Amino acid sequence: MTDPLGPGAVIGILGGGQLGRMLAVAAGRLGLRAHVYDPAPAPPAGDLCHALTTAAWEDHDALRRFAGAVDVITYEFENIPAATLDLLESLRPVRPGRRALEVSQDRLTEKRFLQDLGLATAPFAPIDSMDDLEAALARIGTPAILKTRRLGYDGKGQARISAAADAPVALQAMAGAPAILEGFVRFEREISVIAARGLAGAVQAYDPGENLHEGGILRRTTLPAAISPATRTEAALLAGRILTALDYVGVMGVELFVTPAGPVVNEIAPRVHNSGHWTQQGCTVDQFEQHIRAVAGWPLGDPRRHADVEMENLIGDDMDRVAQIITEPGAALHLYGKTETRPGRKMGHVNRIRT
């Protein structure tokens, strides 16, 4: 492979959900092609890509054919099985690389990585038994939250512990999986930084957005966030340190709690991020194009924000409001092509330009 990739080169994308779909469109806009790999038939990205492979993560023949058909491989989600990665890495560059996935696939590894970088995190402790949990609760206190170390997202695989008496039920909810106890952080607001690092090491960050979660799912991201210039700068620098430490290539979402003592890292996601969707209407180069640029070995684009934006996720029955949303001036609708509406399912989002 020669960097940068030119017209007609193929970006392999693991995962064909809405993030893979928007990555595929971004690749297209740059004259590149997207080949999507997803175990599910007819994933959202299937409608907007050059080629689609429908096969299991364990199907090594399919993975080999996929790798042979693409120039570089990236992904829209972090929970790719290790054996799948081992095989793909032996055949094509995988960007972002292995270290970012190792760190973000395991909440404990992630917390320790952040701590080693000198960054603030919530207090935490590894939990493999009731003894561990009791000791950790004695140190961290309540309320706290018990999470599986791996495979959690959007509030799944989590149990809140309001008082010590909740501990046994919470541990049972982990179903024997290795877990981590996290203390709560008293924060003023939650923000996220969408940052990117290019193949040659350049780093760029978008202006931090302010996030509002409901039921563990992102509801809104608002730009600008109500934070001081110092916090804005600190957030960008901190994200840059994370990316550089991981020798990262691509876009990362870094969720931060803003506290009186400074920013605390909540979690990192080694991929384009829901809280970065506002960049589609707020910037010339959005997070999807930025990620493709990095992965394809292109220079990073200008991340400057040219408008105030509010991004609202359309979840489940929010689809009932689409008929009204499409009549709103300044509202840019993005639907993911999902025909089946389910509670909690992300169906699309709206970016509202605020003037």
Add this chain to the structure above:
Amino acid sequence: MTDPLGPGAVIGILGGGQLGRMLAVAAGRLGLRAHVYDPAPAPPAGDLCHALTTAAWEDHDALRRFAGAVDVITYEFENIPAATLDLLESLRPVRPGRRALEVSQDRLTEKRFLQDLGLATAPFAPIDSMDDLEAALARIGTPAILKTRRLGYDGKGQARISAAADAPVALQAMAGAPAILEGFVRFEREISVIAARGLAGAVQAYDPGENLHEGGILRRTTLPAAISPATRTEAALLAGRILTALDYVGVMGVELFVTPAGPVVNEIAPRVHNSGHWTQQGCTVDQFEQHIRAVAGWPLGDPRRHADVEMENLIGDDMDRVAQIITEPGAALHLYGKTETRPGRKMGHVNRIRT
């Protein structure tokens, strides 16, 4: 078919060039699917659509299958054979409708239609013989331009007549095809209005852009155009009259000459238009989404312009400048995925936000 079309409905698009490609992406963003029909293998839209049919315009079996797989049919170019349209119209709604195609497929019909609406055009005369041409030149004068009535674009099928002596060679260049002689219009500038009409008759127009052509091919479109508020209003109203007279559904490009005596209509294109590409960075709802909204029976989007923009076409060797363009702050690059560069071939465009 029920209007408006909902998630998963399929828009059939005749023609898979860059316009079809950007229409397919716009359909996807609204949760709709695009099925592209093109006689050429691997057209630009093929990388970004739900389904692709590769078959000739005369292949009635393929056309029937295509119509059976889509909910509504639209097109990216006006020169669709009449028999193809006859068949498709009998099976599915075709939007914009037949009348718009009849008018725009034939320069003479178009000029007469505009004249009947009371709109100013260049002086013109139908030419079927040397006698016709001599008589027309005596009336219209030189310089003038002889064009085939049908199938011309980007300066093809045209011959300039600088003096009466050029007439025989110009007529020969028509190769016996029915032709039209057009006088030159002395104009201050050329602008175009991208206007849309919804299924229920609502009309919206984008701010007119100012066009610069080179060698018969659009080079740049600049927003705002250097025109008076009165001209801006007149241009929008005039476009609205054309769309309403045609009972039009979709986006139309209306090219105008601005003259001291008022706007003169140069030509109309019953489709999204190269001079409307600036809307991708200048508006919340761009011309491609606006067209899909109209064709899918949705309300039209807000056409307000939120930035000054210059669109530059990337033609042939302009591709050599891509490496520089991607480092320019505020420049949004759009490549069409064409791997073979040829002189005069439209390879992509750049929208530059001007602040």
